[in-house]
Amino acid sequence: MKKVIFTLTTCLFFNLTFGQLKLKGKIQDEKEPLPFVSILLTDSASVQLTTLSDSLGRFSFQLPKAGKYHLLVDYISYEKFEKTLEISEDQEIQVQLAPAKIEEVVVVGQRPQIQRKVDGVVLRWANPAMLKGLTMQDALRRLPMMIRSKNGLPEVVMKNRTVYYFNGKRSFLSNEQIQQLLESLPAEEIESIEVITNPGAEYDEQGNVAVVKIFLKRGSLFSKIYLEASSRQNTFNSQAANFTWVKQSKWNTNLNVSAKRSAYRNITNTEFYENDKSSAMLNYQNMDFRGKLSANGNYIASRQLPKNQEIEIQASANISSTRVEPVIERSDVFYQTWTGSAWQTISQGVQENIKEGQSSLQNLGVFYKKGYSKGFLSTNLVLSNFLSEDFATLIYTSDISYDNRTQNVKQGIQSAYLRTDYTTMLKNSQLAFGFYGAYTLNQTDTKWQNLVGGTYVTDPNNTFRYNYDEQYITPFVSWSKQWSPQWQSKIGIKLENTFNRGKIDDEPKFTNTYINPLPDVSLMYLKSERHIWNFASRGYVVRPDFWQLNPYRFYISPNFYVENNPFLQPSYIVENTLTYTFNQKLTLAAQWRHQTRRESQINLQDGTNNIVTRLNVADENLYTGALNYGEVFWKQRWQMNLGLSGTWVEYLPYAQFADIFYRTNFFFGSANLDNTLLLLQNQKSTLNLNFGIYASTSGYDANMFIKPIYNLYANLTYTIKDWTISLETDDLTRRMVMRGVGLMNSRIFLLNTYGDDRMVRLRVRYVLGSKVVRKQDSNIEKGDIDRRINK
Template sequence: MKKLQSSLLLLFLFFAVTAFAQRPGGQGGPKVKVTGKLIEQDTKQPLEFANVIIQTTSNVTVNGGLTDAKGEFSLEVPAGTYNIKYDFISFKTVVISNKIITEDTNLGTTAMASDATQLSEVSITAERSTVEIKLDKRVYTVGNDMMVKGGTVSDVLDNVPSVSVDAEGNVALRGNQSVTILIDGRPSTMAGSNVAEVLRLLPADSVDKVEVITNPSARYDAEGGGGIINIVLKKGKADGFNGSVVATTGDPANHGVSTNLNFRSENFNIFSNIGYNYRKNPGNSMNNTKYLNEDNSAKSYTDEKRENVREREGYNASFGLEYFLTKKTTWTNSVNIRRNTGGNDTDTYYQNYDADHVFTSTRYRNNNEDTDETNVNYSTNLIHKFNDKGHELKIDGSISMSKDDNLSGISNTTLGSDTTTYQRTLNNQEENRSLLQADYVLPIGQNSKFEAGYRGSFSTLDNDARAENLVDGNWANDPNYSNYLEYKEKVNALYTQFGSKAGKFSYLLGLRWEDSNIDVNLLSTGEYNNKKYNNFFPSAFLTYEFNQNTNASINYSRRINRPRGRFLNPFSGLESNINIFKGNPDLNPSYTNAIDLGFLKKWSQLTLSSSAYVNLTDAPFQFIRRLNGLYVEDTPVIITSPTNIGKEFRFGFEFNVNYNPFKWWRINSNFNFYRNQTDGDYSYSYFDQKTQQTVNAYLDLNSSGASWTTRINSKISLPYKIDWQLNGNYEAPQNTSQGRRVGVASANTSFSKDVLKDKGTIGLSIQDIFNSRKMKFETFINGESSSYSEMQWRQRQVTLSFTYRFNMNKNDKQQQQRQQQDGGGEEYMGG
């Protein structure tokens, strides 16, 4: 039955694509082509997404479409006499009446003038669409989204189509967590730290847009089997001195202020972003475990309930200078500094029961953690354009230093007794990273292009992790949870690719070679792991253009997913001492072969992007939950650790829709269905502290399961310059190799109103309206344990924000964003 359902869904996708591709553009008879270009009258900039409608003299629409990034359009109609209408929000409509078209006709360049009356009345609708769908990627413009005001980058990503962020902050693209997160095209975090925590520390107000690339070409870094998410930070482009200030407050405590300043002249551009924030995030979790005998009968029960409050105070500042050396050469330098301090006070209660579920004892554990994180990054970028036809050379370099210190004091008490034990943990990380790359682009003729480049990434990380127990007034080291990790990574890459267009067909063929030399050393135990390998990563893209607004494509690429961060670090903390996450320093990289079939169709008010995809992964990372033989007051300790397991086969399809039914209403939605099949097993052994025997265990990890996710986002412009945004998300249940993930639904909403003659905006947002964002799992380990767990990282959040723009109204901002559309961040992602 499940196979039949999957087949029907894929068949539906095929017929949908076929139907859209064959949708008629007009009436019968021989077709002729009508082309032209639209620009803004004042700035001479091309108008993208302007409506072009061709009607008969009796006002019957024959064909229509949208202009592309160059402001150009191409439509086919039967020979005849037509009225041609150009329409764009906040611009005066242009109509060409009774135009006789008997052969291919170029209408030339038409300049559209701003409609001052319309601008003042409905200026909000002049903003570029929050989600822009392209054939090879999707661009999410953060500045237009009220929902993330006062939030973090983690909140931003959780509003991006195809992207999901679970309660622990793990990011997935189309349900796949093997995704690379970049900031301005560069690695987003330290090799040994938790990327989720970095995304929660960076404020959303510093982000301009997010680029999602599901199947990158050889030009991009091969890292990330599930694709690439690039977070582009704000860099001012508008002339003169301008900027904005955003102040926020909220409950639970969420207070901050940030400013984005920019000064641009003929010879240089200075930009900066400075911010401060203070947050308190209450969270909670539970883990009810039934420990089993070999015959799966109950041995004992433990219910673990935890409440915590994460407190963070952060400062971030970035400064940059873009210097126009000549008309063809630009040199940009920037410095980014981030500092965060805070703590995490956690109270955990353990209710213990015997085999008959009769209460035996309660244990209370308090973990008081202090954190101090600092990151400094310097980057430089030189671009030389040999001509205005795309012949250019880009050279990039960056150096960064990161420090992350964590110190925790822990007390453990069995209620009803006078016994209290004390522990403390220390987890200090320090990393240095450097990056050098060069990208060369050479157009060949009118329709071909050659590219080549180099990228070198080098990093070193030292991680000192210690756990100590207070014994007779002295601190004694606990070797089970202490280690010194040294991580060194050197990755050199070369790539080349060639693309061309012949008629309606275009192709892009590329090959990337990467040489990796990685050391993961545990100095405290004398374990040394060297991973040295080199690989070729081919890619191939084929696109067919049915017409100006309809494209279909098929593409292939090979990707790699290197283990980093908490995947490698054997120790991450002891908030719980019976359910512990432990990294695996001996993890190997996994390799993915990815195939995508894509379809893109644009109408005057609707844009549809759909794709069917297949991923074949060798040695994927699987989180294995198992006993380790240790006990805490007769309660077994369960370890969760990543391990390379067999193979994974994943296929699915997704739809992304942008729909503007009216000028005052904008809708975008995403639906993703996927099915995973994992083939593998895992054998392990441990020494049981209680029985004093070695236990050999085997886990059959063969599993298959389907799931789906969907989200819809609606933005409505109400009277009195009030905007209302509402979105809903749902992640369906999914079977895993050791159990089942439970489905979860959530909703967010926000309101905003323009004030002070559109120079200011007041916003009110509610994240997780129903307080339902919880990660829920059911886990079963044959002969060991059965458990149900819930985790809520942050409870419902209400945020009030005020934005003030000076020397920049909303329409200036639209122009600024249009200028940025093809720049910012992506240049760093090549090589």
């Protein structure tokens, strides 16, 4: 009997373990593999499997049983591929996609096609012609779960920061460079966008971040030049010009050069009162930022090599200067005393800061990938160099004193980043492991001079050299698996090893070493195409940046200055997120985040001076909920995107700072309603109208209460043949940026900040021709070329 049971058990085990069949294959067009292609495999009953091809065009399915299956391959700009397969054993197929035919008028919906993943989503536009005339920044703002941010860069809901990748490679561009690049590059050069809402162990990102990967189109037929000029009017006028060259040949090349002039004005009123009404300080500040000139260049070139190899080069350079028209800050300062019945001014003065400077940043990155039978090995090396020099003259004049200082800060940062990883396909799963690390050397020379007897004399107390170097290396492993058509998981861990040290005038001041194991887990449950659940739990470290550690001092007035803290420690964060998606239209998300050793700026007393410094003063709990709903109306010509979010914050200061910071609970929320109307579309022209409203409730930042704000915006874009004209308005209804009230040590403070955020911008773009760029393509018909370049 035992033998019979053993035999039956053994047969059942082998049947469950080895009875499954495997279907694998490769997707390509006439010339090269096609990455990230959507593939659907179904039978006549309940089996429904979906996947994406990898970067080499390969895919695989684990089938629960033998039988007849229907294969559907769908990819933008290509004809759908459908085939019925009779599978009784392991099988391998080759799929070649044919270019799609474009009709005279195509309206197939504005919403992008969405492919859900265990850690995010992949998006492609069902109608690529909808992107014609738009910038990449315009296109990103219209994606689900992305909103307009104050600095112009689109951000992912519930994330403090959004990091941008190009062609799947990490970018080391500054925020200013990324913004200029997204404003310059045409949206029609986008192949797809991948939004990683829960970056796993394989991502070298700090903090509560999302990763947005922009994949540019690849081809081999044409060359285009985009010329663009714009003028932006608020209090002052700003101009910008861009040159973009896209060449699809043996090397897929994208070159962008832009120049920009920035100008704006901010007005701030600040009032400080002692609790006992013994004294008060009033400060009215007017800052004119008229003449910042910046030029930016970016170059991306990639090539597919024989034997499943790929190489890509990224280079960028940026230079900016305020030497033509310096930044001028003027503050009217009043000191008052309480007489028992009224305030009496005992002194008043003017603080005038004149700032000028320039900076430059260069990056060079090389990426190489080689495919193997079951995976690929990749290496990424990035070298960066940053130089800046800032000079400020600080003059304070009052009825009882006079103070004149100069400050000169020179900074140089050199860094090298290296990443090596290997990704392999296992049985219905994917394993990735490797390491990434960087070395950064930061040198700053700060010189102060005081005016004494008509001559500037060096101030030894505030003149110093600060050298700071940091190195980290992080090995990681990440494993993702599709357990069934309904369940997918991703598990990873990384071990972050960080070492940094600081020197002042070549004298060692501190050394820190951090070793942190950081796990992450992601699960996706696909009940059906209408109901998708995602859960993610991850831990990460937020290392303080250079300026938070640099003990650099800047005087707002002779008795008030800002100083950072070289002994600031990193924060550790645990984050849990649950997301539900219904019918690819409605997304609900909830998040709990706990942060230890949160750093802040607080006001401390030090002799007769007030110092604003950074310290690790508290823990923090955040509870966030978000909703995003998108719908298409009016014959698929009107797209609406509604986003709502709210956060409850619990601030838990440490006992030793209880007299400075108070335990607080507060709520703030925001709403964004974005609409896009396709008013006209045919073979030669399109007319787009984008408009919406953004609003936020009362908020709280550290110890500052922020009043509600809202703004309206609209953008009308008309494209005819090779011309695009865009008229954009923003912030139509308000000028107040922020209003705050709170407590700082023994003081009550009030803050009002105003800026020229109301804006009108006119943008004109022209596409300068296109041509066949390879001799072997010269026999291709012109109609085929026009079709490929969306003419």
